Amino acid sequence: MTITHHPGEETLAAFAAGTLDEPRSVVVAAHVALCPRCRATVAAFEQFGGSLVERAAPAPSRVGALDEALARLDEATPPAPVLRDAAPDCPDVLAPYEVGRWRWIGPGVHWRKVEVPESEGTRVFMLKAAPGSSLPHHGHSGVEWTCVLQGAFRHDLGRYGPGDFDEADSTVDHTPSVEEGDVCICLVAMQGNLELRGWLGKLLQPFVRL
Numbered sequence: 001m002t003i004t005h006h007p008g009e010e011t012l013a014a015f016a017a018g019t020l021d022e023p024r025s026v027v028v029a030a031h032v033a034l035c036p037r038c039r040a041t042v043a044a045f046e047q048f049g050g051s052l053v054e055r056a057a058p059a060p061s062r063v064g065a066l067d068e069a070l071a072r073l074d075e076a077t078p079p080a081p082v083l084r085d086a087a088p089d090c091p092d093v094l095a096p097y098e099v100g101r102w103r104w105i106g107p108g109v110h111w112r113k114v115e116v117p118e119s120e121g122t123r124v125f126m127l128k129a130a131p132g133s134s135l136p137h138h139g140h141s142g143v144e145w146t147c148v149l150q151g152a153f154r155h156d157l158g159r160y161g162p163g164d165f166d167e168a169d170s171t172v173d174h175t176p177s178v179e180e181g182d183v184c185i186c187l188v189a190m191q192g193n194l195e196l197r198g199w200l201g202k203l204l205q206p207f208v209r210l
């Protein structure tokens, strides 16, 4: 797996510090599970954070802080196989959450809800798109973070294959197209609403209740 698009360092630092909201953390965790480079970065941030806590904390709580930092390091180590046996298209990071049924939202495109508690209008869902399909041309009113689990899509900013992380915000207005070959499955955290554009978008908008 060649991963070319990673979360920014600020994102990884916030993830390591536990200050990122849960919906976005889930998508970052999916990438980190697939990406040795970002796993190392997160572990380094955690170690750094742990040493700051140790230095700052008064003696009695120092032991607890260290334990906590070590426990987090353990958590950050090695991802088991990404896909669960029971639900082959569901990554391990979704194990704690209820995942809805796939629902049709457009030609070749399905989505399903992931019951991560919503935070500041950010929700998590999975998207599955057939090879060669185009996702409706869309913009969004907030961040849209995507981790590709399988297959690949392209948009103006490049190609996104398995493990790649796409950190788009409301300035991005794009029409991703799915490559031929594999079905493309993504995990997405989206803030605000998906704004579909064009005739297809107008047709589909009533069906999209993300």
Ligand SMILES: [Zn+2]
Pocket: 003, 005, 006, 007, 031, 035, 037, 038, 039
């Ligand atoms: Zn990475």
